[in-house]
Amino acid sequence: MRRPRHLLAATGTFLVVVAVAAGIYWATSGNGGGETAATTTAAAAASTPAGTLSHRQFALLYVKAILHKTRISVLKQWPSPPYQHYTSGNQTCYEWWDKPVALYNLCFRNGVLTLKAIE
Numbered sequence: 001m002r003r004p005r006h007l008l009a010a011t012g013t014f015l016v017v018v019a020v021a022a023g024i025y026w027a028t029s030g031n032g033g034g035e036t037a038a039t040t041t042a043a044a045a046a047s048t049p050a051g052t053l054s055h056r057q058f059a060l061l062y063v064k065a066i067l068h069k070t071r072i073s074v075l076k077q078w079p080s081p082p083y084q085h086y087t088s089g090n091q092t093c094y095e096w097w098d099k100p101v102a103l104y105n106l107c108f109r110n111g112v113l114t115l116k117a118i119e
Helices: 005-028 035-047 055-064 072-077
Strands: 084-088 091-098 102-109 112-118
Touching: 055 072, 055 091, 055 102, 072 102, 072 112, 091 112
Parallel strands: none
Antiparallel strands: 084 091, 091 102, 102 112
């Protein structure tokens, strides 16, 4: 049975995004990606003025966001206001621009993370 090309392309894209996120996480975590790094990043994000997170802090916040588990309350840890806020269908989306490294995108439906992307 042949799979449609768009399904294969979507699966490939998803795997690339996961690999990039994992690579960023492991490359930027000083202690091998343990709980202490995530906790430290969350505390730093909460006490850091908007737009002044380091590249490492952005990457750790992104990796910490888990699809279909993370609640919208996680936005308290991200800089405020976001670079962009918009709706897409029945999702509410937020973007943060970590110049010049990446554009982080988180989308929520019914208060739960349904999409995350790095551009």
